[in-house]
Amino acid sequence: MVSFAAWATLAGVLALNAGPMREPDDHSFGTPEHVLVNHLDLTLDVDFAAKVITSEAKLAIERTSQDVSQPLVLDTKGLAIQSVEASADGKTFAKAPFALGKDDPILGQSLTISLPEKVHSVTIRYATGPRATALQWLTPEQTAGKQHPYLFTQSQAIDARTWIPLQDSPGVRITYTARVKVPEALTAVMSAARLPNRLPKGEFSYEMKQSIPPYLIALAVGDLEFRKLGPRTGVYAEPSVLTKAAAEFSEMEEMVTACEALYGPYRWERYDVLVMPPSFPFGGMENPRLTFASPTVLAGDKSLVSLLAHELAHSWSGNLVSNATWRDFWLNEGFTVYLERRIMEAVYGKARADVEAVLGKRSLLREMAELSKPDQILHIELKGRRPDDGLTDVPYEKGALFLKHLEAVYGRVPLDRFLKAYFKRFAFQSITTATFEKYLEERFLKYGIAKAIEANAKEWLYEPGIPSDAPKPVAEALTKVEAHAKAFAAGTTAAADLPAAKLSTQEWLHFLDALPADLGNARMAELDKAFSLTKSGNSEVVFQWLLLAIQHGYEPAYPRLEGFLTEQGRRKFLKPLYEELVKTPAGKERGIAIFRKARPSYHPLSRDTVDGILGWKE
Ligand SMILES: [Zn+2]
Numbered sequence: 353m354v355s356f357a358a359w360a361t362l363a364g365v366l367a368l369n370a371g372p373m374r375e376p377d378d379h380s381f382g383t384p385e386h387v388l389v390n391h392l393d394l395t396l397d398v399d400f401a402a403k404v405i406t407s408e409a410k411l412a413i414e415r416t417s418q419d420v421s422q423p424l425v426l427d428t429k430g431l432a433i434q435s436v437e438a439s440a441d442g443k444t445f446a447k448a449p450f451a452l453g454k455d456d457p458i459l460g461q462s463l464t465i466s467l468p469e470k471v472h473s474v475t476i477r478y479a480t481g482p483r484a485t486a487l488q489w490l491t492p493e494q495t496a497g498k499q500h501p502y503l504f505t506q507s508q509a510i511d512a513r514t515w516i517p518l519q520d521s522p523g524v525r526i527t528y529t530a531r532v533k534v535p536e537a538l539t540a541v542m543s544a545a546r547l548p549n550r551l552p553k554g555e556f557s558y559e560m561k562q563s564i565p566p567y568l569i570a571l572a573v574g575d576l577e578f579r580k581l582g583p584r585t586g587v588y589a590e591p592s593v594l595t596k597a598a599a600e601f602s603e604m605e606e607m608v609t610a611c612e613a614l615y616g617p618y619r620w621e622r623y624d625v626l627v628m629p630p631s632f633p634f635g636g637m638e639n640p641r642l643t644f645a646s647p648t649v650l651a652g653d654k655s656l657v658s659l660l661a662h663e664l665a666h667s668w669s670g671n672l673v674s675n676a677t678w679r680d681f682w683l684n685e686g687f688t689v690y691l692e693r694r695i696m697e698a699v700y701g702k703a704r705a706d707v708e709a710v711l712g713k714r715s716l717l718r719e720m721a722e723l724s725k726p727d728q729i730l731h732i733e734l735k736g737r738r739p740d741d742g743l744t745d746v747p748y749e750k751g752a753l754f755l756k757h758l759e760a761v762y763g764r765v766p767l768d769r770f771l772k773a774y775f776k777r778f779a780f781q782s783i784t785t786a787t788f789e790k791y792l793e794e795r796f797l798k799y800g801i802a803k804a805i806e807a808n809a810k811e812w813l814y815e816p817g818i819p820s821d822a823p824k825p826v827a828e829a830l831t832k833v834e835a836h837a838k839a840f841a842a843g844t845t846a847a848a849d850l851p852a853a854k855l856s857t858q859e860w861l862h863f864l865d866a867l868p869a870d871l872g873n874a875r876m877a878e879l880d881k882a883f884s885l886t887k888s889g890n891s892e893v894v895f896q897w898l899l900l901a902i903q904h905g906y907e908p909a910y911p912r913l914e915g916f917l918t919e920q921g922r923r924k925f926l927k928p929l930y931e932e933l934v935k936t937p938a939g940k941e942r943g944i945a946i947f948r949k950a951r952p953s954y955h956p957l958s959r960d961t962v963d964g965i966l967g968w969k970e
Pocket of ligand 1: 662666684685688
């Protein structure tokens with residue numbers, strides 16, 4: 353293996369898509385420093401009965417080194433490769449020899465394709481396998497409408513390779529087109545622009561002209577309808593959910609405008625949101641042009657729309673400027689959490705953003721206490737591990753806290769100017785932590801060495817823990833809520849005397865969280881009677897309440913606990929609830945009984961998480 357320094361210099365000199373220097377990606381077999389994929393033409397035939405996508409992927413490639421003996425190396429996982437052809441001109445194709453490498457449980461298999469000296473593209477015919485973790489096939493019962501099946505993809509972090517053979521590294525950006533064939537009654541949507549081609553029923557054609565990392569290629573197929581929200585915003589959902597979703601997201605256009613005012617133009621033309629079926633394992637996924645969002649954010653009162661602000665902010669941080677490897681994930685998420693709070697502040701006011709910042713930091717401190725030192729580092733080491741191991745509050749909240757710290761050091765206006773310039777400078781590029789660090793130094797050079805020392809970037813980026821001068825967000829509203837919680841726990845305030853009607857959702861969450869685990873069931877019942885917490889329609893509130901209920905063994909909430917754990921599959925909710933359950937033998941038994949029923953409807957990612965918590969073996 354060539355040493356890193358030599359390798360990076362070589363790649364820097366030769367990379368034809370001259371961007372920032374390429375760094376090795378521990379999570380890809382690809383060798384883009386020799387042969388680079390830069391465009392994909394995809395045809396997909398979606399077979400719900402067989403739960404298989406049959407596909408043809410035509411990859412436009414270019415040699416990026418002088419060594420013309422170098423093959424094309426792609427990432428695959430569980431794909432059944434039928435044929436591979438290569439072409440020197442993109443028109444006439446000839447069979448190309450290929451070999452699949454040894455199967456790695458995390459990375460899958462390399463697909464090495466021998467190429468002629470002069471090469472323009474390769475075409476791969478293949479079918480997805482039964483363990484394609486990016487694909488979730490839902491039965492009609494698992495959808496809101498209960499009439500039609502549903503399919504959606506989740507490619508982040510390294511699952512694009514389970515449905516498309518690619519250089520599946522966030523450092524390799526491609527454009528793509530897709531032609532999709534689905535059952536006639538269903539609609540296919542993608543993270544791309546729908547082309548107005550006249551096609552037979554059940555066929556769709558998409559194009560993504562802006563270059564994106566493979567983890568942002570996304571497809572969903574179902575009984576979907578669309579409603580316009582603004583000139584360039586709209587929502588897709590199953591028919592029965594559409595009206596509720598449109599009402600909840602009515603401020604979407606305003607959010608896009610607020611973000612543009614701060615960080616420069618929205619570069620993806622349209623911003624639509626697809627409301628997912630309940631088993632979606634995440635809150636949202638920032639697929640470009642089309643955010644996938646969990647229906648658990650539809651609280652009915654816009655109290656959970658910060659999630660939308662988060663996914664929208666990814667249109668700048670993450671999608672426009674992407675992490676080059678999963679070690680740099682904080683560049684996607686830390687920036688996005690910071691931007692999200694700025695959007696919330698612009699649209700809903702400072703008090704709301706302050707509350708979110710306090711809750712964010714609290715959650716970070718709690719998680720940090722459980723994490724090993726290396727995992728507390730923004731530029732995390734992930735070699736030999738799953739990128740998902742880095743999916744903690746560290747990249748999100750510590751990353752955001754770092755930017756908040758830079759804001760405190762340099763001032764808000766200079767930081768905004770920096771961010772705007774950053775998004776312009778690195779637009780449609782994937783960068784590393786080192787590239788960010790260098791750019792930060794350059795841009796803030798004029799503020800002098802004292803400020804640079806104060807900024808303390810090295811400790812923030814490469815050391816565990818949280819630097820002692822980190823911002824300490826405060827929110828007056830939350831301090832009041834804590835006082836209420838204390839008074840209630842001490843028995844000096846009755847539930848009926850709490851100013852419940854005046855509390856926002858975020859304040860409610862904080863109130864419940866501030867209650868001790870030994871209130872006693874009589875006081876739990878008192879709270880429940882006064883505020884119908886067991887019956888709450890707000891997913892975050894009910895989640896926080898159920899945690900308390902498990903801690904107390906508060907039985908009246910158990911039917912709801914079972915319902916909540918079976919009706920939705922968002923990992924953020926499942927993980928803490930099951931973790932709380934396994935703390936007692938009776939709880940564990942209950943957890944296993946619920947999981948036995950719920951498991952088939954969970955997404956594989958959520959399933960794996962809970963398998964681990966319960967020690968479940970199939
Ligand atoms: Zn995010």
